[in-house]
């Protein structure tokens with residue numbers, strides 16, 4: 544991972560890159576917020592991760608960008624204050640619950656964009672055909688993601704993988720407007736339109752009012768090939784941070800890496816919260832009156848002056864961040 548250092552070890556550099564900028568968070572779902580599991584219908588995210596995403600979204604516009612059907616990914620995440628881009632970004636909807644970043648949204652409150660609507664009947668037709676063609680292959684699972692399809696083969700005997708791919712290709716021969724790509728133990732079928740997770744990221748930034756903006760820092764975290772489109776957009780813009788979730792070194796357009804979700808949840812997200820707060824415009828730093836800050840060496844600093852302090856140990860004074868403290872807060 545030398546080329547793509549851990550986002551945790553590069554934390555200080557990331558924090559300084561974010562100073563004075565508005566962070567916008569983009570999060571893939573499977574393998575990023577949830578573990579990869581055998582049954583894709585049971586790819587639940589932990590309550591701890593949900594709490595963290597809720598906290599992040601409190602401070603920044605946050606979008607889930609997934610290959611899944613938008614409704615399905617919403618049912619996993621269950622946070623109404625987020626943006627959701629399902630079907631690899633071909634189905635985008637804004638928060639259904641009030642979000643303070645709506646002030647950046649020049650249009651309607653709920654962004655809604657579906658660039659592949661005309662493909663709906665074709666996708667449904669191909670879904671039926673794929674179900675029929677793959678039913679003789681034990682473990683194969685076809686998922687209808689509304690504007691795209693997935694054929695999961697995680698539970699298929701390895702000897703049957705090439706046969707399954709052949710069956711899928713034979714169905715697609717009659718549909719030249721659909722293309723086939725491969726992800727982590729999944730074949731993805733999508734319309735050939737020029738739209739992907741990278742385009743979705745650009746669309747959302749524009750919708751939020753950050754189209755030609757220098758003081759925005761988009762952060763995209765994802766684990767699969769389809770996320771590379773978003774990493775590439777960030778690299779080409781020379782703006783933002785692409786973070787690849789992977790146990791092993793991979794060719795990637797991301798700048799940083801993180802290990803699997805279960806490994807990084809607590810450490811990463813706690814740091815991310817601090818990182819978030821550091822980069823907030825001073826006026827928006829939430830203030831709490833602390834009684835004490837417990838430092839990591841066990842000592843504590845009593846806040847007798849009533850200096851306003853934000854959660855996670857960021858001490859602010861007259862609107863500026865003046866100190867960072869490792870350790871627990873005692874409010």
Ligand SMILES: [Mg+2]
Nearest residue numbers: 571573574767
């Ligand atoms: Mg993923």
